[in-house]
Amino acid sequence: MIFVKSHGFSVPALGFGTFRMKGEECAKAVENALHVGFRHLDTAEIYDNETAVAQGIAAARIARRELFITTKAWMDDMSPAGLRKSLDASLKALQTDYVDLWLIHWPNPKFKIEVTLAAMQEEVDAGRVRALGVSNFPAVLFERAAKAAPILCNQVEYHPYLAQDKVIAAARKHDAFVMAYAPLGIGKVHDDAALAGIGAAYGKTAAQVALRWFVQRPGVGAIPKASSREHCAKNFDIFDFSLTDEEMKTIHGLARGERMIEPDFGPKWDT
Ligand SMILES: NC(=O)c1ccc[n+]([C@@H]2O[C@H](COP(=O)([O-])OP(=O)(O)OC[C@H]3O[C@@H](n4cnc5c(N)ncnc54)[C@H](OP(=O)(O)O)[C@@H]3O)[C@@H](O)[C@H]2O)c1
Numbered sequence: 001m002i003f004v005k006s007h008g009f010s011v012p013a014l015g016f017g018t019f020r021m022k023g024e025e026c027a028k029a030v031e032n033a034l035h036v037g038f039r040h041l042d043t044a045e046i047y048d049n050e051t052a053v054a055q056g057i058a059a060a061r062i063a064r065r066e067l068f069i070t071t072k073a074w075m076d077d078m079s080p081a082g083l084r085k086s087l088d089a090s091l092k093a094l095q096t097d098y099v100d101l102w103l104i105h106w107p108n109p110k111f112k113i114e115v116t117l118a119a120m121q122e123e124v125d126a127g128r129v130r131a132l133g134v135s136n137f138p139a140v141l142f143e144r145a146a147k148a149a150p151i152l153c154n155q156v157e158y159h160p161y162l163a164q165d166k167v168i169a170a171a172r173k174h175d176a177f178v179m180a181y182a183p184l185g186i187g188k189v190h191d192d193a194a195l196a197g198i199g200a201a202y203g204k205t206a207a208q209v210a211l212r213w214f215v216q217r218p219g220v221g222a223i224p225k226a227s228s229r230e231h232c233a234k235n236f237d238i239f240d241f242s243l244t245d246e247e248m249k250t251i252h253g254l255a256r257g258e259r260m261i262e263p264d265f266g267p268k269w270d271t
Contacts, residue, residue, distance in 0.1 A: 001039075001239065002215045004177040006152045009131055011068055011101075013215040014236065015040030017181065017225035022049045025227060030056025032229045036236045042155075042181075042223040043094075044072035044105055045086050050093035058095075069094065070101040070155075070179075072135060073120075075265065078104065078111035080119035087123055101152055102129040104145075106136045107267050113141070117149040135181075138267050139170035146174035153177045158222075159185040160195065160210055163255035172219050180214050183222035186260055194254060202241040205234060212238045213251045 003010040016033040018026055018041065026049045030041060034057065043053045050071065057067065071094065073086040090099065102120060107113070123129040134145050135155035142154050154171050158164045158180035171178045184207050189195055195206035204212070207224075214222035215238065226232040243251070259269070 001037075004153075004179075004219060004221045006175055006177050006219075007131065007150045009152060011152070011177070011221065012038075012040040013221035014038070014211065014238070015042050015068070015070070015179070015221065015223040016232070017223040018043045018049055018053060019047055019181075019225055021052070021225070021227055022047075023052055026052035027055035027059065029227050029232065031059040032232050033226075033236075034060035034062050036229075036233045038232075038236060039066055040068040040070070040223070042070045042179075044074075044103075045077075045090050046072070046074045046105065050090055054093065054095040064096060068100045069096065070103060070133070071099050072103040072105035075104070075106040075108040078108050078116045080115070080122075083116070083119050083123070087128060091128060098128050098130060100130045101133050102131075103133040103135045103153075103155060104137075106263075106265060107134070107141055113145050114148045117145060121149050133176075133179075136266060137167075138269055139166040141267065142167065142170045142176075143174070146170075146176060151176050153179050155179040155181055155223075157182050157259060157261050158214075158220075159183050159260075160189060160192070160213070160251050160254040161185055161256050161258040162260075163252070163257075168220065177219045177221060180220065180222040182260055183214055183224050184210060185258075188260075192254070194250065198243070198247050198250065204238070204241060207231075208234060208238050209243070209247075209251070211235055212241065212243055213248060216243055216248065
């Protein structure tokens, strides 16, 4: 495993995403992921699958201390009372006393970020959360957050078709890492000829090449989701080869500004 480091934490650079999975499907996928070797799990209160994530962990019989669990508070719950309620619900569903990383899921201009982070920091002080982070924060807003509290990471959409140079630079400046969501372009990279071409020399698929590209860079990680055991195992099988500088550059060159997750309530990305 490769780790990303921030504020004294060492976090598995490759995590397992659980969005769009619920109930038994989610529990089984989490159990598979843990058997394959994943130790970093990504969920969110809004995914309505934290109970299933806990069931998957219980089935895999992995000790809590071996896991790095990230969850997220929804953007409407950014008041101190809303945050407390959201964390209560997440901890109950996840059947744990603490989460390793607690993220603001999307920025919400209705709430002052400094007030939100101060309330979140109280949960760190109370031992219910080990570290704080944000998600979907453009660089300028990220910098504002990082001045208000120690921020471990910014989780953003990031795949070979969407560059995130500004976001990465802002994170590095504040000792934070960037966690790539939708790292496989929601499955799209699977058919990429350039990635498949690079992978052929190593006996790896296009998706494996994309994941290797993330974890090979300092301060960057990725959380691919896979409901099938086959995909899940393949996604973890990326630690026995390295991409050359030239190949890394080629993958960087595939960026074409393609954003796949752009809800109405999302931020303006040109800042
Ligand atoms: N913070 C946020 O706002 C936010 C937003 C979106 C996502 N996320 C997080 O990021 C995680 C990943 O994003 P995502 O689920 O949207 O997309 P993704 O990981 O880029 O893609 C998932 C898709 O790729 C397929 N796949 C997985 N491994 C594959 C492989 N080795 N070869 C070919 N296809 C493969 C999966 O198929 P199968 O399922 O059939 O195996 C699924 O259809 C989410 O689960 C969630 O935890 C966060």
